[in-house]
Amino acid sequence: MNRESQAVADAARWRVLLVDDEPAVHEVSSLILSGLSFEGRDVELLSASSAAQARDILARHRDVALALIDVVMETDDAGIALVQHVREQLRDNDMQIVLRTGQPGMAPERDVVLRYEINGYFLKTDITAQRLHSIVISALRNYRHARSLRFAREREVKRAVPHEPDAPRSLLAKELAHSSEGDSVLLQAQPEIALASNQVTGIELVPQWKTSWGLLPAARVGDALPEGPARRRLVLWLLAQACFWSRSWSESLGASVTVSVPLVAESLGDCGTFEAVVETVRDSGLARGALDLLVSEETLLSDHPDMRAAVAALRSLGVTFTLTDFGAQTISLQQLNRLVPDRLKIHRIFVREVAADAERMAMARSLIALAQTLNIVAIADGLSSDSDAQFFKWEGCELGQGDALAPACAPADVYEFLMNGRKASH
Template structure:
């Protein structure tokens, strides 16, 4: 029996290319599926010395869709597939796509269709019906273009894997930070402390400037509340972990909104043009769309402001639950910031449906980004994704000049942190 082509020996230069990155750098697994042997020979020549992100490219061959299925069963970590359409059957390549996406449930591997018979698989039809990542005619592929396609595919795959890894770590971190079941007596004490702080107005807020990284102008101000309690000053995020009291959380949101509107009014009275938006996180998980819209409208009206004065911060699940309210508030000029992106599991479809105005890159992917490759990958991916969707990206937690310069070079729109301006009490 003839061994599958992906098990056959490779040219000598394949070993040489692996040595480029040293023994500690595993190769990228790329699979070429095509029934024309000359295509394999040319592709090997083009990619002989190719590498990406310090790792060599290991090209394997399959001369049919059947061989490709056997290869993928043995190599689940394949990053990129260069796939012909017409092989042992006219639709063999397309059926292989279905097998990869539906049977293997592999949504990460990048699939690039390369066809010499476009009439058998028209681009518009294929792009619409199949989950592929690119479509090219073989006659279009110069050596330079083929190399660019491979590198782009590997970069996308690396980004997807980095985001998945970050989400997994974040989920574990969230579980670890929760501290187990909440002690109900302790929770009641915290609620009493927060209610007392509300009644006496004995809570504080700090203003953290949000800086336009291209012009260095102040574009917005994030309000960070500190609520006194027996545990010390509590941030909004910590409060959300400690209590789920609907009435209390709504009261805290109203108090923060009113104080934010007072600050926004003061910014406009100062004559600063354009006046910075005031951005605040909302705590309540139980407000209906109508309640949220009414609360924001009331606070704006009391301060004599238009919607352009405010930015509201939501996590992904919170924004998803308030999608209709968000649309209505955006129509009034209020901007919406999606926070903690990269930490929560979210599909691109969900992100498009949420339609935020800004995506905030969590500080976990910002701090020390110049020395942590995996963080740089995630940060670049979020910036690129934001710009693809036509929204702004904001880097949170910029603490040194190196990280600041990284985000400037990468085209991030906004930044906040001590490297730009420290938070100050207001």
């Protein structure tokens, strides 16, 4: 068989990897799964008698849809280590992983399910022929769904990435360092709306810098400016704006208003910036929860000890953190559980026109369900139609942003929303 024919044959099969050190398990499983097919594709069973052998197989076959893994093999935690290898080294989050054990005391189900990114956990004695069939078919369906969503997400991200002016980093940094924030920044406010009550619950500050290359967002400016005095000045100006408007809006309303601000969290790894931010927050007199910092996945995942300490210190002062653009990049349940942001913002590529797109619907439901599982507030970003807003409301998403609810405006114009019974106008 030539390579092209082999590739066609491989694509026509679902690969299932069985990892177990008991030969009888392989014999029985092979008999049970013999002749099994799903959606017109046969199931091919790959066998490994150890975690080490499984690693070799996975190195050769990157399209394994399901791995049935014994917990205790060459070591007491060989199966657990293999799970970590798949998720962390291979970075395969599509593969469905089901753990099987004959010694439940070695790895209690509750601990394993919470700590590791797996899709099922069973006692070997509980797996009948019918149960094994059900496990395999369900896993293949989930694998197919995960892959289709990921491919759709990647296509949408590529289409959604806006064209930004091609500004040489050094020249842009020099221009920003010599600019005055008060004159060079166009600051807008984006209301956050509680979908269940249609009330304004918070405001996101959206700065754009006026440069020789046009208006640039905070992320672009942050990439251009290295840590140092110029960036620290910019960050503290943004933080001062957030504190000022939070106090002003809260005094007018008679209740605390949460204000979210970008770029500040991304600069906490710099010791001087962190100390200045902490001092500003302490002196602000804001209520707990009144200040929220928008932060990227990369920053929250950082292993930098100064960054972890900075996040912990600011949380102790009542500052919250919102994970931005959730869904646009690969992040596992285990990672998200370790990050524990207070809120997450669902990327607008899964929000806009969601009511008319089944794939976006499925992805949005998954992201909302994940947030609810971890008790994290979800925000639908970029709502542009009533039907999309209604979809997220029905699905239990707490907050929404976008023109369908309340358009971005100058900070001074936010009073209209707040004083009108905290209701967003349509």
